[in-house]
Amino acid sequence: MSGSWEAVIGLEVHAQLLTRTKLFCACATSFGAPPNTHVCPTCLGLPGALPALNGEAVRMAVRTALSLGCTIKEESRFARKNYFYPDLPKGYQISQFDEPFSEGGFVEYEVEESGERAKDAPPVVKRARLTRIHMEEDAGKNLHDLGGGSVVDLNRAGTPLVEIVGEPDLRTPAEAAGYLRALRDVLVFLGVNDGNLEEGSFRCDANVSIRPAGSSALGTRVELKNINSFRFVEKALAGEIARQKDVVESGGRVVQETRGWDEKTSSTFSLRSKETAQDYRYFPEPDLPPLHLDDAFVATLRASLAETPRVKRERFVAELGLSPYAARVLTQHPRVASFFEEAATLGRDAVAVANFIQSEVLRDVTTRGVDASFPVTPGQLVEILKLVSQGKISGKQAKELYAKAKGTTASPAALVADLGMSQVSDPAAIEAACAKVVADNAKQAEQYRAGKTGLFGFFVGQVMKATKGSANPQLVNETLKRLLGG
Numbered sequence: 001m002s003g004s005w006e007a008v009i010g011l012e013v014h015a016q017l018l019t020r021t022k023l024f025c026a027c028a029t030s031f032g033a034p035p036n037t038h039v040c041p042t043c044l045g046l047p048g049a050l051p052a053l054n055g056e057a058v059r060m061a062v063r064t065a066l067s068l069g070c071t072i073k074e075e076s077r078f079a080r081k082n083y084f085y086p087d088l089p090k091g092y093q094i095s096q097f098d099e100p101f102s103e104g105g106f107v108e109y110e111v112e113e114s115g116e117r118a119k120d121a122p123p124v125v126k127r128a129r130l131t132r133i134h135m136e137e138d139a140g141k142n143l144h145d146l147g148g149g150s151v152v153d154l155n156r157a158g159t160p161l162v163e164i165v166g167e168p169d170l171r172t173p174a175e176a177a178g179y180l181r182a183l184r185d186v187l188v189f190l191g192v193n194d195g196n197l198e199e200g201s202f203r204c205d206a207n208v209s210i211r212p213a214g215s216s217a218l219g220t221r222v223e224l225k226n227i228n229s230f231r232f233v234e235k236a237l238a239g240e241i242a243r244q245k246d247v248v249e250s251g252g253r254v255v256q257e258t259r260g261w262d263e264k265t266s267s268t269f270s271l272r273s274k275e276t277a278q279d280y281r282y283f284p285e286p287d288l289p290p291l292h293l294d295d296a297f298v299a300t301l302r303a304s305l306a307e308t309p310r311v312k313r314e315r316f317v318a319e320l321g322l323s324p325y326a327a328r329v330l331t332q333h334p335r336v337a338s339f340f341e342e343a344a345t346l347g348r349d350a351v352a353v354a355n356f357i358q359s360e361v362l363r364d365v366t367t368r369g370v371d372a373s374f375p376v377t378p379g380q381l382v383e384i385l386k387l388v389s390q391g392k393i394s395g396k397q398a399k400e401l402y403a404k405a406k407g408t409t410a411s412p413a414a415l416v417a418d419l420g421m422s423q424v425s426d427p428a429a430i431e432a433a434c435a436k437v438v439a440d441n442a443k444q445a446e447q448y449r450a451g452k453t454g455l456f457g458f459f460v461g462q463v464m465k466a467t468k469g470s471a472n473p474q475l476v477n478e479t480l481k482r483l484l485g486g
Contacts, residue, residue: 004213006211007172009208010168010206012163014203015064015202015203016161016202017061023161031201035155051094051287058101060192064164064190066302069104073293074292077096087152089140089154093136095135100135101135105130105132106127107183111172122324126175138157138161139157173234173238177234194368194369207222207224223257322351333372335371336372343357361375361402384405
């Protein structure tokens with residue numbers, strides 16, 4: 001059996017909320033602490049310990065759902081999801097099952113294209129529907145050492161999560177990666193998740209099946225668990241789609257199961273047969289009352305929402321004149337976007353600010369989660385660019401001045417005076433420098449006059465080299481054109 005196949009992909013994302021304490025107790029949620037030091041009777045599920053819902057987690061979850069276009073339900077309930085696993089000390093996970101706090105919604109995403117022509121082309125925006133977003137607590141973590149032993153770290157048990165369940169609207173691995181990038185950006189810009197795939201605070205399970213092209217029926221789906229990078233998501237989905245095609249075309253039948261991804265062999269491997277909802281045995285959580293979210297509460301949170309990254313990119317292009325590529329670069333992190341906006345507000349030329357941030361500043365920016373550190377302040381950056389626009393320093397000197405200003409609170413104008421870095425704008429001095437370069441390169445001058453005008457950049461470079469980059473570029477260009485032109 002052979003033919004043309006279409007993949008059907010739906011993603012389930014678990015995102016840890018950036019609260020200081022866990023979902024149902026006062027234990028800290030910080031990452032990297034010694035094992036089993038952030039635990040208490042409640043998150044360990046000891047007899048007599050009762051859960052108390054974290055209000056900040058609720059606010060973060062609702063803001064997430066509102067930003068993704070979900071409908072907020074006035075009443076929702078928590079349930080016990082019963083199953084046994086070593087990192088689940090209670091023997092059940094408190095989650096929302098048949099009555100989640102939100103439903104519907106969508107993720108708008110872009111599929112990245114390669115090539116120079118695609119670099120500055122307006123992105124093609126696609127939309128994938130969401131089924132629901134609900135709250136639940138995280139489980140602990142199993143740690144395996146090289147000697148073959150295993151231990152359980154329960155610091156993570158009880159950390160608040162939102163599970164974002166997507167409809168099977170994606171068709172390619174590239175679309176899945178674009179969806180995940182867009183979703184992570186929304187959460188990070190909201191400040192509700194740090195987007196760290198490596199540490200597991202943003203985790204993805206992918207459901208994938210294949211069907212004959214043009215068919216509306218759904219095939220047997222396979223779940224790929226806990227893939228921890230966008231690149232691996234693409235590779236794992238591509239590998240699993242290829243595996244399913246081989247199975248079907250060789251006369252076999254795809255089995256519903258959970259599989260993992262092996263980067264070394266670039267293939268998926270079976271973990272277990274797929275459980276169903278009935279296998280988990282949900283029933284209402286008796287220790288938590290229904291969650292009520294009234295209209296006033298939801299309206300207050302809706303009013304507090306900031307721009308999504310995609311809306312911000314569109315505004316940077318439409319109102320500030322940035323290229324689509326520059327807008328994408330400057331909205332890859334919320335602190336970078338804020339740094340640019342503050343500098344653009346202080347300065348007059350947003351495009352010049354964007355270009356300097358991309359070419360110089362970003363290489364020195366350090367990000368971790370929703371935080372970032374910058375080598376200069378927006379005010380220092382704008383002052384450097386003003387010195388260029390006023391003709392006091394050249395573009396090359398601006399880069400040198402930036403290097404001197406990094407990590408200091410010094411005024412760039414004061415540094416220029418202290419370092420004797422002022423731009424040479426004396427017509428006589430520039431005339432002499434240009435005349436010497438033309439005289440020293442008589443052969444190239446004759447070639448230029450004979451029509452080889454591409455050599456003009458050579459002469460400009462020689463003058464700037466001779467003046468150590470301090471010559472006024474505009475005067476250099478005007479003088480060279482006059483001297484070379486006869």
